[in-house]
Amino acid sequence: MTLPPQTIALFFTVALLAVTAYFLLGSVPLLVLKHDNPVDASFIKSFYTTYYRIALITALGTAICYALAGRTALALGASGIALLTLLLRARFIPMMDQLAPQIQANEAFAIPAFRQLHKSAILINTGQLLAILGSLSMI
Template sequence: MVPIVIALMATVVLLVWMGFFMMGSLPLLVLKHDTALDSRFIRGLFDVYYLAVMPTASAAAFGYATAGKPLFALGMALIAGLAFVQRRWLVIPRMDRLRDTIPAIDASALQFRRLHVVGMVVNAVQLGAVAWALTRLGL
């Protein structure tokens, strides 16, 4: 009983983080992404999001695994792993490289914006997958 409660609590917290990120990053698309302040703020938002998702999804994965729900555990482990990979090797390092060139190269701001949109799309897909799994697969 306790593992499933932990898993569900972590899942709710994860959904809150994902929803907060989606609602918080969507209005930032109006920015041109062409100043150091814009890019630093957006990069910080992505970093905080990944730092919140990794332990939360890991706790949910652990809870589901100990509760005997391997499919849910695998899904949450994939979300935690994807957040780790995006923070460590994909999104954050690319944002850092682009931030250094934004004032000098106009194309960097466009690439930074695309990276912002791709990060939001990945989050939306994950959010939809978690919501779908909870409503359709049944615990």
């Protein structure tokens, strides 16, 4: 029994939705951390590194399946999420790496900058989640 590409694409869409929602719900409580030591920064960085890796895989799988199913708009949307994930990983992870030693050195601007970066990641993740939810009406 072979599943049609549309069914597999729906599976990947649900997986992308689950990954995005899971990491969004997991990242918000991390704002409780004071971000004032390298362990906090390292944990949050590894959290986002894992999220970006899994989100990229599921977004690419979603895009490929929708392309095979002939659903160009949905394939482009999933490709956009994959591209955004790559860009965010390339931008945010090095910034987190740069801020971690500054936090350890007690530089006054490092903790607020790291918290702002964390909040920005959450806001963008929320936008991705809303985009995925919105796409469900097009399936």
